[in-house]
Every structure is written in structure tokens, then in C-alpha cells.
Amino acid sequence: MTADPVAKFIARWSDTERAERANKDLFLTELCDLLALPHPDPAGPDSTENAYVFERAVPLHHPDGRATTGKIDLYRRGCFVLEAKQTAADARPENHAPAENELGLDLVPSGSARAPRADLYGRAMLEARTQAERYARNLPATEPPPPFVVIVDVGHSFELFADFTQKGKAFLPFPNARSHRIVLADLREEKVRDRLRALWLDPVSLDPAKHSAAVTREAARHLAELAKSFEQDRHDPRAVAAFLTRCLFCMFAEDIGLIPRDSFRHLLEGLQRDRAPATGVAATLEQLFRELDRGTPFSTVLRVKLLHFNGGLFADSTALPVNGAQLG
Numbered sequence: 001m002t003a004d005p006v007a008k009f010i011a012r013w014s015d016t017e018r019a020e021r022a023n024k025d026l027f028l029t030e031l032c033d034l035l036a037l038p039h040p041d042p043a044g045p046d047s048t049e050n051a052y053v054f055e056r057a058v059p060l061h062h063p064d065g066r067a068t069t070g071k072i073d074l075y076r077r078g079c080f081v082l083e084a085k086q087t088a089a090d091a092r093p094e095n096h097a098p099a100e101n102e103l104g105l106d107l108v109p110s111g112s113a114r115a116p117r118a119d120l121y122g123r124a125m126l127e128a129r130t131q132a133e134r135y136a137r138n139l140p141a142t143e144p145p146p147p148f149v150v151i152v153d154v155g156h157s158f159e160l161f162a163d164f165t166q167k168g169k170a171f172l173p174f175p176n177a178r179s180h181r182i183v184l185a186d187l188r189e190e191k192v193r194d195r196l197r198a199l200w201l202d203p204v205s206l207d208p209a210k211h212s213a214a215v216t217r218e219a220a221r222h223l224a225e226l227a228k229s230f231e232q233d234r235h236d237p238r239a240v241a242a243f244l245t246r247c248l249f250c251m252f253a254e255d256i257g258l259i260p261r262d263s264f265r266h267l268l269e270g271l272q273r274d275r276a277p278a279t280g281v282a283a284t285l286e287q288l289f290r291e292l293d294r295g296t297p298f299s300t301v302l303r304v305k306l307l308h309f310n311g312g313l314f315a316d317s318t319a320l321p322v323n324g325a326q327l328g
Helices: 005-014 020-034 114-137 184-188 190-201 208-232 237-256 263-273 278-294
Strands: 052-061 067-076 080-085 148-153 157-162 181-183
Touching: 005 020, 005 184, 020 067, 020 080, 020 148, 020 190, 067 114, 080 114, 114 148, 114 157, 181 184, 181 190, 184 190, 208 237, 237 263, 237 278, 263 278
Parallel strands: 080 148
Antiparallel strands: 052 067, 067 080, 148 157, 157 181
């Protein structure tokens, strides 16, 4: 039986140690094979013109007037600047998990042997990130900074930083500070491999603003259809708008914890499951709106304590009759 290629790749590279220059090109080439990505091109005679290559030359201008040339470990135009390091295994974060007590406090003294090793790792990765961002900003004017800076700890992890404005001014952890590091074992997850493929092939597709805009357009389309259906039932457009605004606020409130998470959604799903009549849905929602307007130690609708929502949104507790299609 052929070994799982992902497991084989992880096993092959997990034991490498402190040989960045010897290992990085092979590691990244084999990663391309694993993800079915093209290999970097051979370097051309003018190394500043290479679009996808190891050791891409970048002119650097220093404050003292000196001009030098830097080398990007791996560059892909319009996609990323990648810098590679290879740290010692005993300096990596997972080998320095805090010893915590029941209160979650780190019990290891700041002067212990663990702290300096972890500090060395952090400094090495920060230096690589700073260097990569500098390279991105110093690319020729004809090549805007790519949307990603990638820091690779060979045989261990990838750290992703993004600036989708492509101005090179604010590369932030992607997708967030908690999950911007991909360790080698994470490659077992298809969604992680897909993220890295997109990094190579279509990095702009990872821009959360694009996903948010698409979701907003879809939500707006459904909302418009819903409003139109109420108006076709001969309800005044202003009453429709006010009712939908109250419902949307309840959805927002459950998302941010002002009312119990998913409580409003579960209420609607229960009414749908019970095939409640349109007038019954309206009566239930009107009772909820009244409880939100004044606050209550016990809601008869959601069966929890509810805060008082002032501002007048629920002062008018009117709810429209909602049929099965509208409820869905």
C-alpha cells in the first residue's frame, strides 16, 4: 500500500534540525509537490526580474545612504515574500507550554531556563518577519508589495501575515493572531492545504472582506425578498421595515451575547418545526419584543433572564403574521 503522501512529508521533515540554507529549497520544492503546485522557475540573468524564484534579488537603500542587495528566500509575484529559518526544536513554542495552576497562571519563573530558549525562537521569527516585510516594501515600483509575507520554520511551521491593500504598510497575522501559525502536523487537514494552495495560486481569494461582501449581498437579497413578500400581504412598508429591524437586531444580539447565543434562531426553528400558524408566530414574537423592551428576570419565551434594551426599538412590539415560507 502506498503511504499517505501527507504523512510521509510530515515524517520526512519533522526530524530536520538547524540547516536552513541546506534544507529550505528542498523543503519548499517538496511542499509544492505535495500540494500540486508549480516549482519555482530557474533564476534568469537579471535576478530582479524573476517572478517566481528562489533567492530573488531586491535592492535595499539604507538611512546612511548605502545601497545593498538582499535576497528573498522565495518570491512569487503578486502572492508572497517568503523568508525561511530553521530553529532548534527545544526553542519552539510547543516545547515551552506554560505550567499553569488552576487559576491559569504561569508558574515558571521569568528567569528560568525555559524563558531564554523561547525568547530566542520569538526573536528569530520576528527578525525573519521584519526582513521579509522590508523586502516587500523595496520591490521595484512596477511590482506592488504582494498580499502575503510568509515566515517558514523549515520542518516545523508556516506563519502567515497579510496586507490585502498591497501597500506593504501593515502585514497582520492571518487569519488572526491565534491561528496564523500552521505547524507541520496541520497539513493533515484539507482546509489547511487549501489555504496554502490559495496562497500560491489565488491569494486575493483569501481576503475576508471579499467573503464578507459576498455574504452581505446574499443576505440583502434574501431580506429584500422577505420584505416584498410581507408587502404583498398588504402590510405597510414602514411596518415591514420596523418588524424586520427588530428581528435583525435579535439575530445580532444573540451573535454578540446580549441574549443567549442561538436563542432567537432556536426559537424560530421551534416555531417552524411545530408548524405554528402565522398569527401564533406573531404572538410569540410580540411577547419577546415586550420582554426585551422592559427586561425581565425570566422570559416566558426564551426561558432566561433578559436585559432591558432601551432606545425605543422594542417600544412598539408589533409583529407581523409570519407564514411558513417567510419563517424559513
